[in-house]
Amino acid sequence: MPELAIDRLSKSFDGKMVLKDVTFHIEPDEFVSILGPSGSGKSTLFHLIGGISQPDEGEISLDGERINGKKGSISYMPQSPALFPWRTILQNVLLGAEIAGKKDLPAAVAMLEKAGLKEYESAYPHQLSGGMQQRAAFIRSLLSPQPLICLDEPFSALDEFTRSEMQQWLLSIWMEHRRSILFITHNIEEALFLSDRIIILSDKPANVKAEFDIPFPRPRDESIVLTEEFLTYKKAVYNELKADSGA
Amino acid sequence: MRRIFLKGWRPVSVLILLFVVWEISSRIFDIPVWLLPPPSQVWVEIFASWPNYSSHLASTVRLSVAGFLIGCSTGLAVAVCLHLVPKLRETLYPLMILSQNIPIIVLAPLLVIWFGFGLAPKLIIITLVCFFPVTIAALDGFRQTGSDMMHYMKMAGATTQQIFWKLEWPHAMPSVFSGLKIAATYSVMGAVISEWLGAKEGIGVYMTLASSSFRTTQVFVAIFLIMVLSLLFFGAIVFLEKRMIRWKETGEEERNA
Structure with a gap:
């Protein structure tokens, strides 16, 4: 059974659709990143999962239990500490x-x-x-x-050196204390380095456009970001994101 | 100690200069003592008439401390109520501001008519001048909670009660203390005003007696006492603040260093 299941989630504000039929899931102890252009409704998604606002349509369930509008069912780490x-x-x-x-x-x-x-x-x-x-x-x-941790662009305010240090640190801590993680970012490299799976959201209204399984073995070393395979993935993800803004 | 000296020498020397000018001019121009006594004479009087005013002083201290405590607790309680019930705030906020627009000098005789010459009207007056700064400061503190922290609390599923006690209350503490500092100085003034209305003892009574018999030196002694008392109250609050809000104080020290 998946830890978190999002089923055909839709939400609009003032008649403008922000999320449209978003469907994905997170397995227990899986590290999933959500990648999307800024303003693509990533934060709205977090508010819905966190129970601060109610979806217009769709279901959010955690461990098989419906948590629509139920606060406190996830653990949260905001952008600023x-x-x-x-x-x-x-x-x-x-x-x-x-x-x-x-x-x-x-x-x-x-x-x-x-x-x-x-x-x-x-x-x-x-x-x-x-x-x-x-x-x-x-x-x-x-x-x-709570069994699921949601991280909302936690390293976006840090400089490049601190950021890669933090990513390493995060992985090492997480390897020891496994949890399901939903990680939001707009940094492709960060998502590739950290995740088991990447979900790409399209621009307004946000919809799951593509999913990539990232097979790099763990524990991961910083050096993998320079491998051919990593770059191939980066290119694929980049093209997928780029295709969106062109459409 | 060195820092106090470095920071304090300017205001202290201005004060000394003022006294010197005052002393010299009262001698040169031969100003009669009942009009404006020289500071040296006031200084002598402070020590000479200690037995005369000590009981007055004690009475005023008691009155202001009691009034301050009642006023501040009322202020905090009002702030918490208004904050937790937004409808109540909308309804009562204008009324609260209006209550501050009534001149105390006008209100005081009315309070005497209603409550007599006892302790009640005096405490009411001090409460009226004390509660307002505390309420306004606390309300501002509650409302200006950091949006990041508030967002975290909500995402973490905190109840209204948890949000209040874990976030809003500690967050408001620095501004509550600003309110308390203002209230502390007001409380002495409120006490003296309330004593003018009619009391058996107190600095206010001592002052009225002195001024009606043209013992101007004693009026100045009374002014001096009021100032010292206000400063002491203020200092006590600052001391409390430093003890209670250590997280902020250390931050400022580091920035200054």
Whole structure:
């Protein structure tokens, strides 16, 4: 049974269709990226999965249970870290679990240590660099009890070096603590490097246009981005995205 | 300590200069003491008449602290209610602003007519001047919550109660403290005004007695006491703020460094 199943999801705002018959699924422990031009309704999709807004048509189900308009069924990591400035890093990473009512302090401490944030445990967010803040934000979503984590362009505000470092880090943590992940990005290379599968959305109204299975073995090394195979995939994905804007 | 000195020497020297000019001019122009006493004489009077005004001072301190506490709790409670029930805010916000447009000097005698010369009208006056800055500051703090954090809370499935206690309340704390600082200084002024109406003791009474008998030096002593009291209250709130909002203070220090 798929972890998350999206079935013919449609949503419009003020008569303008943003999502149209979007259908895809995520298997347990699978890393799926959604790639699409900016403004293609990726955020709307997250709002629907997160239960903040209701779809006009279609079904969203998690573990076989319908979660249309049901808040708190997924764990979420926003584009900006959105750490709470008055909480220490340790208190911050516990927030997701706290909201769900399942606080586990020893697990949080252990996780921070693994993530290389041990020394920042009692620091406040402003004392951390952007990359470190994003790490804390990811740990926060990893410590939340929900089975699916949705990441909304989490590295888009970081510089190129930090970004590739973060991708490596994300994969290493994820390999140890497997979860189903839905990752939204507009960076082709990032999607290729991280995912098991890439879903390409078309421009307004968004629709699933193509799906690519990415067969690179894990654990993945940074060097794969320079291989012939990687470039072939990149070209294919790029053409698929490009075809869209031409249409 | 060094930092205080570096930052403080300018205002302190201006103050000293002012006193010097005042002292010299009152001597040169031979201004009668009942009109404008020189600062040296006020200074002597402060120590000389301590036994005369100490009970007045204690009474004013008690009154302002009580009024401040009542006013601020009322202010916070009002802010929370108005924030959590938006309809209530729309309905009562204009009324709240109107309540601040009534001059206290006009309202005070009315309160005496309704509630007599006891403690009640005095506390009402202080509450009226204290609650407003706190309410407005807290309401602003609640409303200006970071949209990123709010979005996260909603996506994480937080209830209204969780959003309030985990996000809006701590987020509003710095602005609540700004309101508290204003209220702290207002509370002393409110207390003195309320004592003018009729009280057995208090700095307000001491001041009225002094001015009606042309003991101007004592009026200045009263002014000095009010200023010191306001500053002390203000300082107490700043101290509390630094203790409670450490996450913000450290941030500013780092930026200054």
